[in-house]
Amino acid sequence: MVTLSVSMIRQARCTTLRRLQPFARGYATPAGAELKVSNQFLSINTRSLNRATQPNTSFKSVTHYDDNAPQSTLDMIHAHTSYLLNTYARPSILFTHGKGCKLFTTSPSSTSSSGVQEYLDFTAGIAVNALGHGDEQIAEIMKDQQSKLTHASNVYWNEYAGELAKLLVENTRKQGGLGLKSDSAPGTGAKVFFSNSGTEANEGALKFVRKYAKEVNPSMASTKTAIVCFTNAFHGRSMGALSVTPNPKYQEPFAPLIPNVRVGELNQHEGLEELIDENVCGVIIEPIQGEGGLNEGTRDWMIKLAKRAREVGAILIYDEIQCGLFRTGKMWAHSGFPLEAQPDIVTMAKPLANGFPIGAIMVRDHVAEKISVGSHGTTFGGQPLATRVGAHVVSRLSAPEFLSRMNDTAAHLDTLLERLPKLFPNIIPAPVRGRGFMRGIPFAHADAPAELVKRARQRGVLLLTAGKDAVRLVPSLTVTKEECDHAIGVIESCLVTMEEDGFGK
Incomplete structure (x- = not known):
């Protein structure tokens, strides 16, 4: 296996492929271009190459529209604004229940058989729900104590x-x-x-x-x-x-x-x-x-x-x-x-x-x-x-077993986050900050964090901004490796669309 830099691989892909589909980040090849690389390049496993050097583009399509709430929800939100102080800028999303790292709304969704929109919550209620949403043990304890003495x-x-x-x-x-x-x-x-x-x-x-x-x-x-x-x-x-x-x-x-x-x-x-x-x-x-x-x-x-x-x-x-x-x-x-x-x-x-x-x-x-x-x-x-x-x-x-599992998953998340500055150097100019499940993605442009949060939300993943230049990832400490894969996949897809729209130039 040959170790190549990202720039070398991009150049190779742009100059060696015949009339293939354009590279996801815009590196297309001229029609009829012939292979001009050594056998050393050709021996690389293409699937591994793609995973290591290309962002995930599987989630480019918007699936969760901010304005897709049913009229009954919109009416409720409008009625509530007559009584609540307006100190928050919020999209028209109303969560009704959650389970683990998932939150569910009243909005219809074509991607869910239940007829509601499902979100992967990488905010944990702003770093609050360490054990996730709808934890059954906590619910039982609260029920028991409420019946005794509050x-x-x-x-x-x-x-x-x-x-x-x-x-x-x-x-x-x-x-x-x-x-x-x-x-x-x-x-x-x-x-x-x-x-x-x-x-x-x-x-x-x-x-x-x-x-x-x-x-x-x-x-x-x-x-x-x-x-x-x-x-x-x-x-x-x-x-x-x-x-x-x-x-x-x-x-x-x-x-x-x-x-x-x-x-x-x-x-x-x-x-x-x-x-x-x-x-x-x-x-x-x-x-x-x-x-x-x-x-x-x-x-x-x-x-x-x-x-x-x-x-x-x-x-x-x-x-x-x-x-x-x-x-x-x-x-x-x-x-x-x-x-x-x-x-x-x-x-x-x-x-x-x-x-x-x-x-x-x-x-x-x-x-x-x-x-x-x-x-x-x-x-x-x-x-x-x-x-x-x-x-x-x-x-x-x-509990030691909880901490062991959590730290193993956090290490997996770290390997996923390490890719981002390499894949998007013009948007993300420095390594991801923080430790464990408190991570911050730094951006070169001040308007990029809010834009990523919006685009990720429109693809079903909830993120937070942090400070003037970062997006914050603070999921529940029960998050799984598969959920980390999904969240970072969505982030990479969003960054692809942001790059296509001129961010990083």
């Missing part, structure tokens, strides 16, 4: 909040994270506070760092209040979380925000000491940015960041709301970081109860000691229903 308030104890907290702390100790030592006594090292969302978790974490600074440095209570965040970050849209989400589109309509927030550049070493000085009480960062484009902090920079935070007594928060809880193949995106790069606080939410609202703040003991009765509170956070579902989800996600 809510009784945090004035009292319940059975499952402590159980979920223990699972989070002890699995973190076992699998790596938060600097917890594997040989320390159970019940030491970290404590958990439950909220209802990722935004609430980050709000609580920001409060905790302010509280800690005032308790530890009473003489600097009025000056040690600065919080550092980083460009392209997304930490939520309530006022505190929004203040550390430095995107003008999100911030400007609500200014002025909370004061004394400093914005640094991700992975920029120069000026880090000046950015994080003695007046900084907290630093918040996503180890892998989700909404911001799947940019990742380099290991040496994260080490330097953490060291600098500790030098000035600032608490380091890792926002793992999207990249945490096994999405990257390990429990936390920072699980493999050295001890000197470990955080003091980790925030989480999205997959924690597979779609049932819950968030959490996991805090190292030295911070937890400064958080006293009355420091924070919540009406619904930590309720029995949410925490029982969360305990079930964490138990399943952390």
